[in-house]
Amino acid sequence: MSDKKLEEFTKGHEAFRSVNFKQNEERFKILAEEGQNPKALFIGCSDSRVMPAMITNSKPGDLFIIRNIGNFVAPYRPDADYHATAAAIEYAISVLELTDIIVCGHSHCGAIGALYKDIKPTKENIHTLKWLELGEAPKKIAMMSVPSTDKAALLRYTEKISVVFQLENLLTYPAVKKRVEKGELFLHGWYYDIEVGLIEYYDDEKYEFLPLGSKSKTLPSKNKEGKQ
Numbered sequence: 001m002s003d004k005k006l007e008e009f010t011k012g013h014e015a016f017r018s019v020n021f022k023q024n025e026e027r028f029k030i031l032a033e034e035g036q037n038p039k040a041l042f043i044g045c046s047d048s049r050v051m052p053a054m055i056t057n058s059k060p061g062d063l064f065i066i067r068n069i070g071n072f073v074a075p076y077r078p079d080a081d082y083h084a085t086a087a088a089i090e091y092a093i094s095v096l097e098l099t100d101i102i103v104c105g106h107s108h109c110g111a112i113g114a115l116y117k118d119i120k121p122t123k124e125n126i127h128t129l130k131w132l133e134l135g136e137a138p139k140k141i142a143m144m145s146v147p148s149t150d151k152a153a154l155l156r157y158t159e160k161i162s163v164v165f166q167l168e169n170l171l172t173y174p175a176v177k178k179r180v181e182k183g184e185l186f187l188h189g190w191y192y193d194i195e196v197g198l199i200e201y202y203d204d205e206k207y208e209f210l211p212l213g214s215k216s217k218t219l220p221s222k223n224k225e226g227k228q
């Protein structure tokens with residue numbers, strides 16, 4: 001890390017100590033003593049522009065967060081490999097006993113964009129390309145639904161439909177399926193537009209994404225392609 005970046009992070013930490021930590025000091029103390037009891041598991045993209053706590057105005061201890069490239073959920077597959085996302089899902093459901101899982105996709109997602117690029121496999125991207133296979137099924141549906149000439153619309157559609165596929169993948173986990181069927185666990189599909197700061201939720205009766213909360217309805221919706 002360059003000295004300049006380190007200096008910025010150091011100053012940022014000092015600001016956190018003097019402002020944010022002080023404001024939440026009592027809360028941190030209770031969380032340290034009593035342990036965490038988050039309100040939901042949030043599965044979001046690693047993208048630096050998607051900030052789960054900020055976009056939901058959450059406080060320390062509110063969200064148990066998984067972030068990975070593309071906010072994908074690999075299907076349940078017990079084998080000898082290391083599965084970070086699966087382990088965190090199991091922990092959230094079986095140990096923390098959370099009652100809500102949010103899968104949050106986002107606009108201008110680099111992972112979704114990569115699905116449409118011809119990337120040659122090398123020793124340096126082998127895990128990335130394998131992981132991106134989780135977006136192939138959503139991509140197929142998107143290509144059947146949106147004209148390929150409208151690249152931005154195709155990408156936005158893929159980002160959204162992928163969320164629905166990841167919700168389906170969640171149901172391959174026995175612990176998730178069992179609790180959903182019992183009415184003890186609720187799955188939510190969200191989509192965050194980074195350009196306008198708007199979250200939409202997936203309505204599984206209307207099969208569409210709608211603004212989350214009445215205030216969101218006043219915000220404009222854009223559909224531009226941008227830097228990923």
Ligand SMILES: [Zn+2]
Pocket residue numbers: 045046047069070071106108109110111112
């Ligand atoms: Zn992304």
